[in-house]
Each structure stands twice: as C-alpha cells, then as structure tokens.
Amino acid sequence: MTTVSLYTDPRETTYDQIIDELIEKTDRFLIVDRGHEIDDPPKRVAQVLEQLEPYLIEVFTMDEAMVRERFMHNSMIDSHAMYSSGSYYIYSCTPESGQVLKQEATRFGDWLYPSLPDDLCFLKEDGSDYFYTVAHEGMYGMGITEEEASELMERIPGLFFKLQRHEQFDCFLDDAIQHQTDRLNITGYLLSEIPDRIRELKQLKELEVFEHM
Structure with missing residues (x-):
C-alpha cells in the first residue's frame, strides 16, 4: 500500500473539508477507547460514543482481532490505530456521523485519549487505512498515490503532504x-x-x- 504522510495536522476549516472528503470517499471509520477496561470512561469519550451509537457497525478488542486472524485467517482491520489494547469502534460514514466528528474536534490531533476517543482513522474496503491518525505521535497520512495527494493539496488549502x-x-x-x-x-x-x-x-x-x- 502506498502511504503519503502529512507534515502537519489539518486544522479548523481544512479539518472540516477533509472530513467531508473522507466521509464521501469511504464507508467506515474507526476510533478507539484505550481505557476500555475502566468501568466508567471519561465523560467526553462516553458522550462521543453515545452520539455515534446510531452509526455503529461493530466493536471488538485487540484480543478478539488477533483470534480472528489466527484461527479464522480473517484480518478484518489493518490500521495504524491497532498498536495497543482497547475497544475498537467501527462506524458507517454518513453526513450525520461526519457532522459529529466535525463538532467534537478542530483537528485530527484532538482525537487523543482521554480527552476524546483515540486515533480517528478512515478505512478502505480491505480494512487498511485510507486516512490514519496516531495522535500521541503526531502522525497523519493517507493511503493514496503522490499524484492523488497533489490533487488533494490543490483542492484543499492547508493539506500539506510530504x-x-x-x-x-x-x-x-x-x-x-x-x-x-x-x-x-x-x-x-x-x-x-x-x-x-x-x-x-x-x-x-x-x-x-x-x-x-
């Protein structure tokens, strides 16, 4: 998979524009509750999960994903976000779910636990990242070609690819x-x-x- 990294985290108007782009181009997005073993998640994390509940497709843990891959030969998700334990929430991309993402954050780096669920990523049909966030490392990028990245940069001011x-x-x-x-x-x-x-x-x-x- 070709991945093009971003120099900086898209913010404010650029963030809103790229969210709209991603909602249109993909079917699913992912966020993570890293504190899934805690009885009561942080307030804002709980609020976001509640707002997104109508668009929920599935929830799984890292252990469950590993069992599926090992015994069922089914690697359903291959995302940059899958680097530690947590509850992984998969949602459908709709204008309404996209609106929640725009209301709750002004940049992808805001998706950082415990302030919000972790690491907002948008997925391709094969389960790999179309757009990935690793917020605690300040890492952002897209699974596209350089030509596609250049075209996006021309259309969306503030989207600065490497x-x-x-x-x-x-x-x-x-x-x-x-x-x-x-x-x-x-x-x-x-x-x-x-x-x-x-x-x-x-x-x-x-x-x-x-x-x-």
Whole structure:
C-alpha cells in the first residue's frame, strides 16, 4: 500500500473539508477507547460514543482481532490505530456521523485519549487505512498515490503532504507557504542561513532546523 504522510495536522476549516472528503470517499471509520477496561470512561469519550451509537457497525478488542486472524485467517482491520489494547469502534460514514466528528474536534490531533476517543482513522474496503491518525505521535497520512495527494493539496488549502518534489527546497517552502503550515522541519537541504521567506508563514508555531555543511 502506498502511504503519503502529512507534515502537519489539518486544522479548523481544512479539518472540516477533509472530513467531508473522507466521509464521501469511504464507508467506515474507526476510533478507539484505550481505557476500555475502566468501568466508567471519561465523560467526553462516553458522550462521543453515545452520539455515534446510531452509526455503529461493530466493536471488538485487540484480543478478539488477533483470534480472528489466527484461527479464522480473517484480518478484518489493518490500521495504524491497532498498536495497543482497547475497544475498537467501527462506524458507517454518513453526513450525520461526519457532522459529529466535525463538532467534537478542530483537528485530527484532538482525537487523543482521554480527552476524546483515540486515533480517528478512515478505512478502505480491505480494512487498511485510507486516512490514519496516531495522535500521541503526531502522525497523519493517507493511503493514496503522490499524484492523488497533489490533487488533494490543490483542492484543499492547508493539506500539506510530504512529496518527492519537496527534495527541492524552493518547492518545499512554496508549498509550506501556500498551505500556511504551523510546523516546519528543515533538514538535509545544506542551507547556510534561514531564508527570509520564512516570514511568510503567518501561522508558524514551531520551526526546527537541522543543517550542517
């Protein structure tokens, strides 16, 4: 599977736009209750699960998934979100379930337990990720080609993918400015000074530079 990572977490209007895109392009999404062994889940986690109840397809634990794979040769879900124990909730993608996702968060990094259920991911028909979130690591990406990623970047401002063309620094900075990234990591370009155009990044909150000649 080809996966294209994102430099930064889509936020606010961009988050809403990509949620609409994902609801239209996929049939199912996944969120995780990492504290499933606790009798009473955190209040907001419980509230979100309750709001999404009408769209629930199934719930399973990591152990149940492993049993299915081992004895039934049925790997139903192969998601970045499946890295630890928890209750995994699968929901149908509808305009109404998408609205809940937009009401409860302003970016994918908000899907972080215990504030919300963990790691919102959208699934392909084969159970792999179409869009994945690993919120505690700040990792986001899509199971698409670079060409598809470029097309999405053109349509949705603020969606900043890691592309091969970014091996050229000027192209990398052009895209960073176009999508007004709030984080920028500059490394491997052999720069001797910070370009003045960095000032054009009006939303920049975090700048990391690691260069050596």
